[in-house]
Amino acid sequence: MFDKKLTLFRNEITAAENCYYLHKTIHLMIGNDNDLYAEVNKNSLFGNSVLSTTQVSLFITLGRIFDKDNSSFSVLNLLKDCNRHKDLFTKSQLELRKRTHLSPENAAAYVKDMPEELATDEEFEFLKKQVESCKDIFDKNYKPLRNKIFGHKDISYIGRERELFSQTMVGEIEAILICLIG
Numbered sequence: 001m002f003d004k005k006l007t008l009f010r011n012e013i014t015a016a017e018n019c020y021y022l023h024k025t026i027h028l029m030i031g032n033d034n035d036l037y038a039e040v041n042k043n044s045l046f047g048n049s050v051l052s053t054t055q056v057s058l059f060i061t062l063g064r065i066f067d068k069d070n071s072s073f074s075v076l077n078l079l080k081d082c083n084r085h086k087d088l089f090t091k092s093q094l095e096l097r098k099r100t101h102l103s104p105e106n107a108a109a110y111v112k113d114m115p116e117e118l119a120t121d122e123e124f125e126f127l128k129k130q131v132e133s134c135k136d137i138f139d140k141n142y143k144p145l146r147n148k149i150f151g152h153k154d155i156s157y158i159g160r161e162r163e164l165f166s167q168t169m170v171g172e173i174e175a176i177l178i179c180l181i182g
Contacts, residue, residue: 002085009073019057020174022050023051026050026051055150059149059150060146060150062142062146066138075131075180076131076135079128086121086124089117090118091115092116094111095110130179131179133179134179134180137176141168142172144164144167145165149161149164
């Protein structure tokens with residue numbers, strides 16, 4: 001079951017990364033190529049739809065990743081599971097997991113030079129603090145966007161979207177994604 005949760009988490013991170021970097025790449029490409037900019041403007045409905053979809057998906061996915069509901073799958077709940085199942089983070093357990101994809105010999109070679117304990121209490125605590133820091137940034141600057149613009153249409157923010165966007169910085173989103181990947 002833990003492997004399924006870990007795979008689900010990886011998929012969520014990949015979805016968030018794909019949305020963010022696709023959106024960023026499109027803006028960079030269009031901004032650096034006048035001919036491409038003109039072409040995109042000929043089909044602005046398509047371009048705007050793609051950009052809007054990536055933005056919506058990014059904020060919805062980040063909302064799921066940082067969801068604090070105990071019945072939801074989130075990074076904080078995944079870390080709690082990791083703490084409850086520290087026995088999974090040993091050399092012998094990793095070797096067993098690797099045997100599902102590698103031969104027994106290759107799995108043994110893969111873990112050969114690793115320490116028996118692969119994650120210490122201090123490392124889990126460090127990860128938890130990093131994730132909580134990212135969650136705090138998300139909650140303060142991006143959750144309002146998700147809840148008032150993308151996830152729902154808060155009537156009081158129609159025409160005032162810039163107020164919420166003014167609280168954000170591209171570097172913060174990248175830092176959050178890097179933290180979650182690392």
